[in-house]
Amino acid sequence: MLATTQQTVGIVIAVLLSVGWVVYLIANYRRARPEVGSEIELAPNRKPYLDDEELEGRKLEQAQLLGLVSLAVIAIALPLYWLAEPGRQASAERGFEERAINEGARLFATTEAGGFDCAGCHGGMAATGGVAPYVLTDPDGSLRQVDWAAPRLDTTLLIFSEDEVRDILVYGRPFSPMPAWGLEGGGPMNEQMIDNLIAYMASITISPEEYIAENEERYGTDGAELFDAFCARCHTTGWSYGEPDEPGSGGFGPRLLGGRIEQQFVDEEDMVDFLTEGTEFGQQYGRFGMGSGRMPGFGQVLSEAQIEAIVDYVRGL
Numbered sequence: 001m002l003a004t005t006q007q008t009v010g011i012v013i014a015v016l017l018s019v020g021w022v023v024y025l026i027a028n029y030r031r032a033r034p035e036v037g038s039e040i041e042l043a044p045n046r047k048p049y050l051d052d053e054e055l056e057g058r059k060l061e062q063a064q065l066l067g068l069v070s071l072a073v074i075a076i077a078l079p080l081y082w083l084a085e086p087g088r089q090a091s092a093e094r095g096f097e098e099r100a101i102n103e104g105a106r107l108f109a110t111t112e113a114g115g116f117d118c119a120g121c122h123g124g125m126a127a128t129g130g131v132a133p134y135v136l137t138d139p140d141g142s143l144r145q146v147d148w149a150a151p152r153l154d155t156t157l158l159i160f161s162e163d164e165v166r167d168i169l170v171y172g173r174p175f176s177p178m179p180a181w182g183l184e185g186g187g188p189m190n191e192q193m194i195d196n197l198i199a200y201m202a203s204i205t206i207s208p209e210e211y212i213a214e215n216e217e218r219y220g221t222d223g224a225e226l227f228d229a230f231c232a233r234c235h236t237t238g239w240s241y242g243e244p245d246e247p248g249s250g251g252f253g254p255r256l257l258g259g260r261i262e263q264q265f266v267d268e269e270d271m272v273d274f275l276t277e278g279t280e281f282g283q284q285y286g287r288f289g290m291g292s293g294r295m296p297g298f299g300q301v302l303s304e305a306q307i308e309a310i311v312d313y314v315r316g317l
């Protein structure tokens with residue numbers, strides 16, 4: 001609304017200026033018409049100029065008055081401008097953010113809606129989780145079609161940092177239906193598109209407090225159930241396509257069986273911290289672990305008691 005008022009004012013000023021110029025040019029042209037010889041009286045250097053009386057009187061006062069008026073305008077207009085500036089900047093930023101989210105939503109939409117079908121696999125625009133068809137190669141080389149669970153994305157930014165999500169989007173998840181989207185990963189999207197997708201994901205992300213409360217209500221401190229809901233998709237072979245092997249048998253994430261975890265985390269508290277924070281790329285963890293940023297942190301998803309319950313469960317596997 002403000003912009004349109006400003007535009008109107010701008011247009012009026014522009015019209016006034018243009019008309020003024022045309023009038024000035026016409027007047028000037030007509031004044032320049034007088035016939036040959038008249039320059040004897042009209043040439044500027046031959047015109048008698050104002051006398052001292054006038055120059056130091058009215059003329060000077062006019063100039064001073066003009067200066068005073070300009071000063072007043074600056075003194076009033078500049079502070080007004082400064083007052084409005086923070087608001088203008090904030091709304092410009094908000095506008096920028098909104099455009100990124102809208103653009104991200106366009107990319108996120110299903111193929112039918114002209115997008116790249118994130119919504120198609122991940123459970124609609126709210127991305128509450130869905131399934132993706134996938135062709136699996138069995139050890140004997142035969143192929144078969146399975147339905148692969150696609151995780152919800154309205155909590156992804158609670159378990160991964162923005163940079164980690166960027167990595168997933170650019171390179172995809174190997175050996176899963178999640179394709180690489182970034183140019184570096186061989187996909188179709190440039191950096192700006194990936195950023196817009198992340199802005200969209202941030203805009204649909206639910207509040208961590210609500211999510212923790214919801215998970216407490218739903219799972220309590222049942223370690224086995226919690227592991228199945230939050231860990232198995234990466235740490236149990238076949239879980240994502242409905243053929244789960246032994247819990248902790250390994251998949252995208254390492255195998256957690258065979259006493260390995262007790263060696264990695266001698267102290268239970270260290271393991272609680274590890275599950276709370278997740279890993280960062282190049283960060284060491286436990287006794288001999290090297291993080292890749294692909295192990296999520298659950299501090300904004302589960303309560304401390306729930307994380308402790310999972311630790312007990314995993315150490316008992």
Ligand code: HEC
Pocket residue numbers: 107108116117118119120121122132133148149150151153156165168169173176177178179181197233240252
């Ligand atoms: C063909 C189906 C399919 C499409 C299309 C697809 N994904 Fe995925 N995506 C998956 C599956 C399946 C997984 C889980 C892979 C696994 O089990 O590790 C996944 C994983 C992810 C993850 C990791 C989440 C986590 O918590 O581990 C993110 C983020 C993601 N997808 C975002 C997107 C975005 C954004 C798009 C659109 C540009 C998209 N996906 C398009 C199937 C798909």
Ligand code: HEC
Pocket residue numbers: 227230231232233234235252253254255256260261264275279280286289290291292293294295296298310314
């Ligand atoms: C999105 C996939 C994913 C999910 C979900 C996930 N992890 Fe992991 N996890 C990994 C990856 C990948 C690693 C290897 C470390 C790395 O690459 O940063 C890992 C490492 C670990 C390790 C250390 C293993 C070792 O031997 O060094 C433990 C323990 C672990 N995860 C437990 C869990 C538990 C418990 C949960 C559920 C609360 C969970 N993970 C959820 C992917 C995942």
